[in-house]
Amino acid sequence: xxxxxxxxxxxxxxxxxxxxxxxxxxxxxxxxxxxxxxxxxxxxxxxxxxxxxxxxxxxxxxxxxxxxxxxxxxxxxxxxxxxxxxxxxxxxxxxxxxxxxxxxxxxxxxxxx
Amino acid sequence: xxxxxxxxxxxxxxxxxxxxxxxxxxxxxxxxxxxxxxxxxxxxxxxxxxxxxxxxxxxxxxxxxxxxxxxxxxxxxxxxxxxxxxxxxxxxxxxxxxxxxxxxxxxxxxxxxxxxxxxxx
Numbered sequence: 001x002x003x004x005x006x007x008x009x010x011x012x013x014x015x016x017x018x019x020x021x022x023x024x025x026x027x028x029x030x031x032x033x034x035x036x037x038x039x040x041x042x043x044x045x046x047x048x049x050x051x052x053x054x055x056x057x058x059x060x061x062x063x064x065x066x067x068x069x070x071x072x073x074x075x076x077x078x079x080x081x082x083x084x085x086x087x088x089x090x091x092x093x094x095x096x097x098x099x100x101x102x103x104x105x106x107x108x109x110x111x112x113x
Numbered sequence: 114x115x116x117x118x119x120x121x122x123x124x125x126x127x128x129x130x131x132x133x134x135x136x137x138x139x140x141x142x143x144x145x146x147x148x149x150x151x152x153x154x155x156x157x158x159x160x161x162x163x164x165x166x167x168x169x170x171x172x173x174x175x176x177x178x179x180x181x182x183x184x185x186x187x188x189x190x191x192x193x194x195x196x197x198x199x200x201x202x203x204x205x206x207x208x209x210x211x212x213x214x215x216x217x218x219x220x221x222x223x224x225x226x227x228x229x230x231x232x233x234x
Contacts, residue, residue: 001176040220049209049224050160055217093160097219101175102162 002026002096006105014113019081021108023072023094030074031098038098041070041079044107045090053092054079086112115140117210117225125204125232131197135210135225142188143168148213149186149193150221153206156229161206165213166193200232 003026013019029038037057042050052061054070057077067082081088089112094105121133135149142149150165164174166184174182178197186193197204208230212223 038218042221049227050221051224052220052222055220061222095160095221100173101164101177102219104160104162106159 004105029098119228
């Protein structure tokens with residue numbers, strides 16, 4: 001299985017600040033034939049199911065604010081959240097869909113100071 | 114707008130079979146555009162992909178659970194199901210049914226609300 005490792009496990013920031021969450025895969029999830037990294041980011045608010053934010057490492061899902069952005073390729077990826085809002089309090093998960101089984105990172109809990 | 118709703122018992126005894134159903138509305142389970150999947154989350158922990166069933170009836174399971182899992186699709190009822198045999202306390206989790214996009218290589222674009230299943234005698 002491809003192991004996904006996120007850091008940090010948790011972070012607490014003030015409103016308006018920038019959050020940076022990283023995700024590293026145990027092997028490349030870049031498919032050479034289409035030059036796409038098979039990496040998604042999900043947001044899970046308390047008591048809710050996860051919600052898709054980003055796929056192909058950097059493509060925002062429809063309706064997701066442009067404060068959210070994804071970057072990276074191969075094995076190293078970053079989710080950046082600019083101008084933190086109260087509604088961003090959640091756990092964020094990365095997921096690879098390059099290999100089977102699909103696997104998720106352990107999650108990063110984002111809180112507001 | 115697709116809507117997924119899990120149903121089934123919230124309590125299962127050890128060694129018995131966990132059975133859940135997901136009712137789908139707003140999307141056709143007969144469509145070759147989607148995989149219909151199950152994902153679980155133990156309380157306070159991360160997400161584990163269990164597997165999916167396709168409209169043809171074919172499926173792919175997580176090897177870690179493959180010997181105990183089966184999934185099926187009922188197009189007439191617009192629902193799909195999960196069976197997990199020989200459960201233990203380690204199978205206690207919130208179980209989500211979900212829709213994965215074939216064109217996007219399996220990205221989960223819709224989730225049910227989830228159902229907590231506790232394994233206990």
